[in-house]
Amino acid sequence: MSKKLWGLVIVALFYAFAGCAFAADKPLVVGFSQIGAESGWRTAETESVISAAKELGIDLKFSDAQQKQENQIKAIRSFVAQGVDGILLAPVVETGWEPILNEVKKAKIPVILLDRGITVDDESLYVCKITSDFVFEGKTAAEWTVKELGGQGNVVQLQGTPGASAATERQKGFEDELTKTPGVKILESQTGDFTMELGKQVMEAFLKKYGKDINVVYAHNDDMGLGAIQAIKEAGFKPGEDIKIITVDATKAAFEAMVAGDMNAVVECNPLLGPLAYETLKKAIAGETIEKWIVQKDELFTKDQAASVIGSRKY
Numbered sequence: 001m002s003k004k005l006w007g008l009v010i011v012a013l014f015y016a017f018a019g020c021a022f023a024a025d026k027p028l029v030v031g032f033s034q035i036g037a038e039s040g041w042r043t044a045e046t047e048s049v050i051s052a053a054k055e056l057g058i059d060l061k062f063s064d065a066q067q068k069q070e071n072q073i074k075a076i077r078s079f080v081a082q083g084v085d086g087i088l089l090a091p092v093v094e095t096g097w098e099p100i101l102n103e104v105k106k107a108k109i110p111v112i113l114l115d116r117g118i119t120v121d122d123e124s125l126y127v128c129k130i131t132s133d134f135v136f137e138g139k140t141a142a143e144w145t146v147k148e149l150g151g152q153g154n155v156v157q158l159q160g161t162p163g164a165s166a167a168t169e170r171q172k173g174f175e176d177e178l179t180k181t182p183g184v185k186i187l188e189s190q191t192g193d194f195t196m197e198l199g200k201q202v203m204e205a206f207l208k209k210y211g212k213d214i215n216v217v218y219a220h221n222d223d224m225g226l227g228a229i230q231a232i233k234e235a236g237f238k239p240g241e242d243i244k245i246i247t248v249d250a251t252k253a254a255f256e257a258m259v260a261g262d263m264n265a266v267v268e269c270n271p272l273l274g275p276l277a278y279e280t281l282k283k284a285i286a287g288e289t290i291e292k293w294i295v296q297k298d299e300l301f302t303k304d305q306a307a308s309v310i311g312s313r314k315y
Ligand code: GYE
Pocket: 038, 039, 040, 041, 042, 115, 116, 166, 194, 220, 221, 222, 248, 249, 269
């Protein structure tokens, strides 16, 4: 080979190696279809997913669906078109995901469900779900309610988004546990769509109908519970005393309400799922076997603990 040819070979090899090194450094591209910004919990989750992406050098494509499944489907389709390496999906409702997830499967893109579950016949449509145990959360809220009422009293339930696993299962866990104590009755259950505004409106209607007959409000999230507190105050009652309140999430705002004496108890639900989501996605891409349900552990906090615990809360 002539010197010139050798020179060309060396240059070509250099670019080939440089190309490989570049490919290895190429950031992971991840699409995140988020439900919306309906609650303080969800804002904390969004922040966790975005900040973890920054820390890990991940190229994150973020899409806010404004609580609509059709927007989530559009976002997922666009992630596929962009050729992302993986998808994080926080599914607003449980059903209706098969067609779009089949498209994703054909494109061989792994999907991880974040914070809520789905029901599909073909479980291979997603890698795993990373969520809390909502049935446990509901059961825990019921146990507290029974204890607080000494086995006798009336409850109203503010439900989350209809069809959302977080709502269906928080209701199931609560109601199943209450059947053990016939003295505690649920006067009425209605959805407040996980928002403060609707939580307040529904509570206003409950107060008009049942007034002081309501002993406990069980809200499927903090925001609806905080809305209920406003309604109770406006109706001239004292929240936390005349009417007791238990919610799920345990955000800072709920802790503040407990410190102020307006709220009585919260069941935790961890929204800081970003780091775990990426760690799991990387494992899935590397072909590792992953548990179908990665459960987040939660605990109950009561008003008495609030002041000492609030400082160490991370969301
Ligand atoms: O509890 C609620 C939010 O899916 C676990 O959704 C999540 C729930 C959370 O809007 O505040």
